[in-house]
Amino acid sequence: METTLQNYGLVPYFTQQLSPEEFDHGRVGRVTEIQRSIITVSDGSAEFAIPITSSWRDAHSENKPTVGDWVVLDDQRSRIERVLDRKSLFRRVAAGEKTEIQLIAANIDVLFVMTSCDEDFKESRLERYLALAVESGVIPVVVLTKIDLSTDSDSYAERARSVQTGVAVESVNALDRSTLDGVRAWIEPGSTIALVGSSGVGKSTLLNALAETNVAATNEVRGQDKKGRHTTSHRALYRLPGGGLLIDVPGMRELKVADVDAALEIVFDDIEAMASRCRFADCRHASEPGCAVRGAVENGDIEARRLRNYQKLLRENERNSASVAEKRLQGRVFAKHVKQVKALKKDKGLLE
Numbered sequence: 001m002e003t004t005l006q007n008y009g010l011v012p013y014f015t016q017q018l019s020p021e022e023f024d025h026g027r028v029g030r031v032t033e034i035q036r037s038i039i040t041v042s043d044g045s046a047e048f049a050i051p052i053t054s055s056w057r058d059a060h061s062e063n064k065p066t067v068g069d070w071v072v073l074d075d076q077r078s079r080i081e082r083v084l085d086r087k088s089l090f091r092r093v094a095a096g097e098k099t100e101i102q103l104i105a106a107n108i109d110v111l112f113v114m115t116s117c118d119e120d121f122k123e124s125r126l127e128r129y130l131a132l133a134v135e136s137g138v139i140p141v142v143v144l145t146k147i148d149l150s151t152d153s154d155s156y157a158e159r160a161r162s163v164q165t166g167v168a169v170e171s172v173n174a175l176d177r178s179t180l181d182g183v184r185a186w187i188e189p190g191s192t193i194a195l196v197g198s199s200g201v202g203k204s205t206l207l208n209a210l211a212e213t214n215v216a217a218t219n220e221v222r223g224q225d226k227k228g229r230h231t232t233s234h235r236a237l238y239r240l241p242g243g244g245l246l247i248d249v250p251g252m253r254e255l256k257v258a259d260v261d262a263a264l265e266i267v268f269d270d271i272e273a274m275a276s277r278c279r280f281a282d283c284r285h286a287s288e289p290g291c292a293v294r295g296a297v298e299n300g301d302i303e304a305r306r307l308r309n310y311q312k313l314l315r316e317n318e319r320n321s322a323s324v325a326e327k328r329l330q331g332r333v334f335a336k337h338v339k340q341v342k343a344l345k346k347d348k349g350l351l352e
């Protein structure tokens with residue numbers, strides 16, 4: 001079982017968290033798929049369809065199993081006992097009145113941030129994805145698709161490279177396997193890659209090309225509004241012939257940020273560096289006198305759009321981080337309360 005699980009990316013980081021009994025009885029597996037009420041877990045040789053029990057449904061959102069998680073199963077392989085500590089976690093703040101954290105995928109090594117050489121391409125969106133990738137502890141790679149449909153794909157690649165110092169950019173025609181060597185170089189045996197990007201950019205097409213078989217349904221983009229139909233409705237982990245693992249994340253309209261302070265400093269390192277020359281240490285680069293960042297925008301050294309997006313992400317981060325911290329606290333208080341009630345019932349002989 002050891003070697004087959006290594007194909008699924010099992011490394012010492014996870015085996016160290018197992019008791020000898022859990023390891024010897026092969027009770028460890030990886031979550032390969034999540035649907036409405038069923039979690040699919042693979043133990044390397046077989047897959048188990050595990051119903052999501054109410055205790056997991058009520059768990060705090062960051063503690064729930066997600067695609068890519070390593071989990072310990074019970075002896076009957078009918079229940080998830082616990083989720084192992086993650087190497088990395090890609091999550092977003094879900095849109096809506098309430099601030100909810102939604103897990104996208106766990107234990108990812110590389111994130112393919114996908115966009116196409118057409119009107120989907122927006123620097124501001126790339127900056128947002130890159131901040132989320134850096135915050136998650138995942139290496140981001142920008143994958144530029146549909147180079148065959150553009151006469152100017154090099155300029156798109158150049159724009160993508162200018163979004164963050166040193167970020168890797170790979171250009172592909174997802175329909176032509178001979179263009180995929182650049183992305184293949186990022187997929188090592190046992191490593192996990194997640195694909196994110198708007199609907200219709202070619203995530204499923206790339207997955208199929210790399211898998212060398214049609215594992216995922218692709219959507220033909222509708223002529224009128226260029227919006228793809230939502231064929232991929234759930235997240236799943238696929239094994240590639242070369243030994244890597246790929247997670248196709250269906251298009252998400254909004255990926256709000258929270259807790260990305262440090263990541264914003266990295267993605268916007270040019271603005272951060274310039275800010276050290278502002279007259280006021282807490283300058284917000286709005287209307288303060290002696291603002292070096294606004295000076296750089298006026299000189300054309302920093303794009304006005306880039307500064308606006310940086311400020312927007314900072315505000316969003318501030319707003320959401322506060323509510324996320326509050327949620328986490330509520331989650332912990334609630335868990336403690338449940339424990340106390342259970343202990344009390346046990347004392348009174350109401351629970352075994």
Ligand SMILES: Nc1nc2c(ncn2[C@@H]2O[C@H](COP(=O)(O)OP(=O)(O)O)[C@@H](O)[C@H]2O)c(=O)[nH]1
Pocket residue numbers: 145146147148149172173174175197198199200201202203204205206217218219220221228232251
């Ligand atoms: N010409 C061309 N078409 C592509 C490319 N990548 C994807 N497509 C087409 O774009 C449409 C949407 O692709 P799909 O993989 O379903 O997008 P997804 O929503 O990101 O999974 C399909 O019709 C694909 O055939 C590409 O690199 N070049």
Ligand SMILES: [Mg+2]
Pocket residue numbers: 203204205217218219231232248250
């Ligand atoms: Mg798709």
Ligand SMILES: [Zn+2]
Pocket residue numbers: 275278279283284285286288290291292293294
């Ligand atoms: Zn300033």
